[in-house]
Amino acid sequence: MTKVKDSDKLPKFHQANLQVCSDLEENDKILSWFEQLHQAPIPKKVWLECKLALVEGFTNATRHAHEYLSTETLIDIEVKIYTEQMEMRIWDYGQPFDLLKWQKEHPSEIDIFHGGGRGIKLMYAIADDISYTRTSDNRNCLLIVKKYWPCSPEENDSSDHES
Numbered sequence: 590m591t592k593v594k595d596s597d598k599l600p601k602f603h604q605a606n607l608q609v610c611s612d613l614e615e616n617d618k619i620l621s622w623f624e625q626l627h628q629a630p631i632p633k634k635v636w637l638e639c640k641l642a643l644v645e646g647f648t649n650a651t652r653h654a655h656e657y658l659s660t661e662t663l664i665d666i667e668v669k670i671y672t673e674q675m676e677m678r679i680w681d682y683g684q685p686f687d688l689l690k691w692q693k694e695h696p697s698e699i700d701i702f703h704g705g706g707r708g709i710k711l712m713y714a715i716a717d718d719i720s721y722t723r724t725s726d727n728r729n730c731l732l733i734v735k736k737y738w739p740c741s742p743e744e745n746d747s748s749d750h751e752s
Contacts, residue, residue: 602628602670609647611655611662611681619647619666628670630739638715639675639735643668645708646679646731654683654729674717674736680728688721688731 607622609615623643627636647664655662665680692713712719718734 602630602672604667604669607666608663609666610660611651611658611664612660613648613651615651615664616644616647619643623668626668626670629745630672630741631670631675631745632737632740633745635675635735635737639677639733642712642715642733642735643677643679645712646677646733649708650679650681650683650731654681654686656683658682672739674734677733677735679731679733680724681731682728685723685729686721688719 603626605622605626607619609618620640623640631639643666647666650664655664662682665678667676667678669676688709692709712733715735716733717736718732720730720732722730722732724730
């Protein structure tokens with residue numbers, strides 16, 4: 590996938606970074622941190638989808654990329670919230686992984702009875718753009734981009750009552 594064109598020119602609401610250990614116990618810390626970033630114009634459904642994608646990305650980094658590394662190995666997370674999109678980046682120290690090849694080799698349907706592989710499919714279902722690239726510092730960067738139409742706080746409140 591390619592970098593989202595002109596995303597750096599959109600006005601930023603917020604940017605935040607978090608560094609955690611490669612341990613699934615850090616999920617609570619990540620979710621708590623992420624909740625503090627919520628901006629009113631982001632539709633609630635989009636926010637919840639992004640939360641799920643973030644947790645799936647972190648879980649994959651911990652379980653797969655860092656499978657043979659110490660739990661003390663750090664994972665960096667960055668969230669940028671723009672007027673009409675959110676970008677989430679997760680950096681890991683695992684071996685390179687060809688996300689596009691994996692996606693092509695696995696059916697797009699999510700098999701709820703299969704023991705794994707649902708996280709990547711969920712991220713693809715949620716994201717408008719997703720990539721996993723090797724960086725110059727020998728890390729991998731998972732980029733998840735979700736676009737949205739900003740809404741008013743009243744619209745977000747009314748979405749609580751929809752089924």
